[in-house]
Amino acid sequence: MTHQVLVPLVTPISAEGDVCRASVARLVRSLRHGVDGFIVCLTSGEGWLLNERQWRAMLEATLEQAGSLPVVAGIERATTDAVLAYAQQAQQSGVAGIMLTSPFGSLVDQAAILTHYREVHDGIDLDIHIYNESSLSGNETSVDTLLAIAALPRVVGIKDSAEEPRSPQQINALQAHGLKYYLGWERHLGAGLPADGCVVSLANLEPALCRIAMMSEGDALRAEVARLTGIYSLLSEDWYAHIKQELFDRGVIASPHAVGH
Structure with a gap:
């Protein structure tokens, strides 16, 4: 099995609120020889906080630097209509696909998802990638609903950040329905799960370790990921700000400014 590392990029932002294209370029260049692609404007990229101008600028800046690596556009919007509006822009930009959550709201049921x-x-x-999570949307997609979504012809993958860990049998069932299964939590790295890859925040900083943790397993490896x-x-509410601070300290991005601060 090929194990892919897709990076959910942070979004470098100036104090004035503009996407720093030079920082995006340095960030992508620092990663692109050790990863398999990029996903922009997901939760690690503060996607739900970005306005349309910022979202588009981050997408464009990443596409300019990614070379032959695929770029997937994350879309974190509350309603289907809003997601479609962004998806149509993404389609015009030349991205490899989009990744989206369920609609926002604790009362959203499985049929609505x-x-x-x-x-x-x-x-x-x-192509469409599922982002299964609950911290942003306020709901989580059941395995049965995920399998029904997977039956749609161009649904090709899932970043699974479910609160409860999947069994190997559940992962295999999703894969049998045509999905590439990507781990969405660092705590599942190195656990020997039959995943196709990972989409974790740690990949912004330690892509080589993420690669090793997809190919190997063991207590020492998991302990290093936990350390x-x-x-x-990475378990704090503003984990993306801490990633930005580390990237700033390393000289990769020009400012640690977070969109929500």
């Missing part, structure tokens, strides 16, 4: 993905799928021609998770404060 399936309808959401179906309407987005039918409204564009791009760095603590050092970089």
